[in-house]
Amino acid sequence: MGSASRAVSCLCCPCRCLACGLLSCLCSILISLLVTLGVLALVLYLIFRPHMIAATVDSASLATFTLSPTSSLAYNLTVAVTVRNPNKRVGLYYDNVEALAFYKAQRFGYDPIDAFYQGTQDSTQLKPEFHGQQLLQGDVTAAQFRQDQTDGNFAINVGLNAKLRVKVWAFKVRGPKARITCSLLVPAPGATNGATFQPTDCRVWF
Template sequence: MGSASRMVSCLCCPFKCLACGLCSCLCSILISLLVTVAVLALIFYLLFRPHMIAATVDSVSLTRFSLGSNSILSYSLNVTMNVRNPNKHVGLYYDDVDSVALFEGQRFGYAPLDPFYQSTEATTRLTPAFTGQQPIRGDVAAADLRSQQTDGKFNIDVKLNARLRVKVWAFKVPGPKCKVTCPLSVPAPATNSAQFQPTDCKVWF
C-alpha cells in the first residue's frame, strides 16, 4: 500500500521526487566530504605533529624612561627577540607583523616589523625599537613608574602580533593569528642594578 502510494505520488508530482532525490544526494556528498576532511586533518596531525612556536627576549637596551611635565613619558627601548619554529615539516609565514610596548597595561610604544618566512626548525631574530613620547594616564601608573625607577627596574611588557600562514610541501594555507607576550624586568638607565636576564615569552593563538 505504501509503495503504491509513493508511486502514485511520484506520477502525480515527479518534480517532488526529483527534489527529494537531489537533497538526499547532496546530504550524502556533504557528509562524505566532512568525514574526509576530518580524516585528513587527523592524518595531518599524526604525521606532522605541529609544535608551538617558541619566543625568547635575549637582551634589552633602555636608555631613556622618565616622566616629564603633564605625565609625558619619554622612552627609548630596544629589544632583541628570537622566535623559533620547532616544526620539522611545517614552514611558517608571518604577515602583518607588529610589536607594542606597555607599562602598567598602557601602550606607550609601537613598532611595525617586516613580514618574514621561517623554514622548518629555523630561528628568526627580531629587533623592535621603541622611541618617542607618550602620556601616561592615572596617578597610580605615574607613582608605580617613579617607585620602580627608585628600585632600579621597570616592569615592561613587549608583545608581538602576526598573522600566520602555514606551508606544507608546496601547499600554503591560512593559519591563526599569533600573539606573543613577553613580561620583562628591565634595568633602569644609568643604574647599577643587575643585568637583564633572558626571558621566555608566552605564545597564544
C-alpha cells in the same frame, strides 16, 4: 500495501518523488564530503603535527626612562627576541610584523619590523628598538614611577603581532594572526641594586 501506496503517490505527484531522491542524494554527497575532509585533516595532522611557535626575550635594556611632571615619558628601550618555529614540515611567513611596548597598560612604543620567512625548526632573532617621548594618561603617577625606579626594575610588556602564512611543500596558505606577549622586568637605567635582566619566555596567542 505500503509499496502500492508509494507507487500511487509517485504517480499522482512525480515531482515530489524526484525532489525526495535529489535531497537524499545531496545528503549522501554532503556526508561523504564531510567524512573525507575529516579523514584528510586527521592524516595531515598526523603527518605534519603542527606545534605552537615559541618566543623568548634574550635581553632588554633601558638607556633612558624618565617621567616628566606633565607625565611625558622619555624612553630608549632595546629588546632582543628569539622566535622559533618548532615544526619539522611546516615553514612560516611572518607579514605585517609590528613590535609594541607598554608601561602600566599604556602603549608608549611602536616599531615596525620587516617581514621574514622561517624555515622548518628555524629560529629568528628580532631586535625592536623603541625611543622617543609619549604622554601617558590617567593612572600613571609620578609616585608609582618613583617607586619602580627605587625598586630598580620597571615592569614593561613587549608585544609582537604578525600575520602568518603557512608553507607546506610548494603550497602556501593564509594562516592565523599571531600575538606574542612578553612580561618583562627591565633594570632601571643606572640601577645601583645590581639588578640584571633575566631571559623571559613569552606567551603566544592566535
